Amino acid sequence: MKLAVIEGDGIGREVIPAALEVLDAFGLELEKVPLELGYLRWERTGTAMSEEDIETIKKCDAVLFGAISTVPDPGYKSILLSIRKELDLYANVRPVKPLPGIVGVTGRNDFDFIIVRENTEGLYSGIEEIGTEISWTKRVVTRKGSERIAEYACQLAKKRSKKLTIVHKSNVLKSDKLFLDVCRQTAGACGVEYNDMLVDSMAYNLMMHPEKYDVVVTTNIFGDILSDMCAALVGSLGLVPSANIGKKYAFFEPVHGSAPDIAGKGISNPLAAIICVKMLLDWMGKPEARIIDDAIADVIQKKIITPDLGGKASTAELGHAVAKYIIQNL
Ligand code: ATP
8 A cells, every 4th residue: 555645835744744643553554655746846846746746646545635835826737636637536525523522613513424525527627718808617517427426425325324415506507407317316226315405505504404414415616615614513624634535546635725824833733634544544444443533532532632622732742642542542
């Protein structure tokens, strides 16, 4: 197993080392391939990512990624979007689950759902023209793209409570009708109970009744926006992990960005990156990954938490405490 490790910029350089300490605590045979990509690399060399980097990543099985600051170059192509396309990482998976003892803006902790977002097409198709009088981006919905994301979401729902919510805006965006139809057909064929909801209504309902949902499947931009909004349900952007899954590769990244406002201070919360390690181990089929939940519950109970959660611990101290628990209890 080969793992490409991309710390990136800003707090990516703090949370990924903490997450790696946690990964190392499992003592697995795993080759790490560090890659320097992003804004700092662009400043130093004029290139944020090269073809050679993509080839190196393709020789790995999975990627652990921190965050990248946007490069202020008009010709810059998003590194994340490029990697997702190159590795065909079609499913973006974002679990939204409260951590013990931590509540978000709504003050509730009775929910546990997963947003599954189509990751390769929709409004992020990359087909666009930018002008001074008119600019446009093509929103692409294909049967193939909709089928495989619906299939992924249904398989996930079957392992959970068999409930699927299809989120769309087909009353206005005609392209969403295809997405909705394919999701309905796939759910029916898989024996998964489903309902559907317009994205605006879903945003409201996720805030008011998050406990009603289990697996939510949607198109690219809706999933992007809803899942960031749901970070507020959990309590901090520093707590929400994500996985980008394809047939061959998997890519794990915290939902937060490079957070330049707190970068370099050693106070960023590494828990999202640490939960990414749990998702990586789950993807590798390692049942011992479960101990990460216990370790996190233990450090929260001992108040070894970062300032965003009201604590005083540094990024490294939190990572170290989680790793220590695993070494002592595995
Ligand atoms: P980028 O341009 O890379 O997206 P950003 O600052 O616009 O960076 P985020 O990095 O997602 O966006 O962060 C938004 C805010 O949330 C930050 O200003 C920071 O205060 C807070 N934040 C994000 N991640 C964390 C974290 N891991 N720990 C603590 N606070 C965080």
